[in-house]
Amino acid sequence: MTRRPVILTVSGGPRGDGCSAELLRRFTEKLHAVFTHYDAYRERFAPCTDCRFCRRHEGCAMHDMDGFYADFEAADGIVIASPVYNMSFPAPMKAILDRMQRYYSARFFLGKRPPIAKRRPVALLLSAGSPDEDGAMIEKQLGKIFTVTNCELLCRVTVNNTDNGGSIGTAEGSIAQEAAYFAALTGAITNSSQNF
Numbered sequence: 001m002t003r004r005p006v007i008l009t010v011s012g013g014p015r016g017d018g019c020s021a022e023l024l025r026r027f028t029e030k031l032h033a034v035f036t037h038y039d040a041y042r043e044r045f046a047p048c049t050d051c052r053f054c055r056r057h058e059g060c061a062m063h064d065m066d067g068f069y070a071d072f073e074a075a076d077g078i079v080i081a082s083p084v085y086n087m088s089f090p091a092p093m094k095a096i097l098d099r100m101q102r103y104y105s106a107r108f109f110l111g112k113r114p115p116i117a118k119r120r121p122v123a124l125l126l127s128a129g130s131p132d133e134d135g136a137m138i139e140k141q142l143g144k145i146f147t148v149t150n151c152e153l154l155c156r157v158t159v160n161n162t163d164n165g166g167s168i169g170t171a172e173g174s175i176a177q178e179a180a181y182f183a184a185l186t187g188a189i190t191n192s193s194q195n196f
């Protein structure tokens with residue numbers, strides 16, 4: 001029997017019945033995988049304090065994210081679902097991104113190349129109130145982190161205009177398309193996604 005891929009999912013929004021939460025549900029239901037889920041608002045990981053421990057040691061001085069780091073490193077693929085807040089991620093999600101600094105330090109201060117050996121695809125699922133928010137700023141932020149964590153942003157779905165009638169229904173086609181591509185990248189093929 002082939003091993004099911006392990007997918008790390010992270011939800012960045014506070015609303016369990018929100019659009020980004022629904023996007024994550026619809027995307028992951030198309031994957032045949034083992035999921036490890038983190039909810040940024042529930043976890044409330046501490047923000048990076050730039051204590052510079054990670055410039056001298058591999059890892060982080062704070063231990064609240066030890067489990068997250070282990071799951072992040074072990075994952076075969078990563079799915080991030082979040083609302084856009086002020087062109088960026090909500091604060092608890094941004095804290096997670098900043099805590100990835102340990103991998104930047106591992107690469108550039110400790111000479112680990114690469115800090116994480118396995119290359120992984122990432123899917124980014126966004127909901128945005130504005131009709132023309134394209135997530136460009138968020139993608140730029142992630143790009144910086146992904147270069148030191150061996151990740152590549154390969155799938156994107158954005159639901160726009162949610163503050164003025166925009167709904168997830170308009171994204172059904174792109175959810176199916178991007179999930180099928182992500183499934184192929186991670187080996188998380190379901191019976192239905194094999195039909196694409």
Ligand SMILES: Cc1cc2nc3c(=O)[nH]c(=O)nc-3n(C[C@H](O)[C@H](O)[C@H](O)COP(=O)(O)O)c2cc1C
Nearest residue numbers: 018019020083084085086087127128129130133162
């Ligand atoms: C604090 C805050 C800041 C926001 N900033 C933006 C923004 O910069 N651009 C945008 O398109 N929508 C913005 N929005 C709207 C949310 O992105 C939108 O309502 C989103 O669909 C909510 O996702 P959810 O249903 O998953 O909670 C903001 C909402 C809040 C509460």
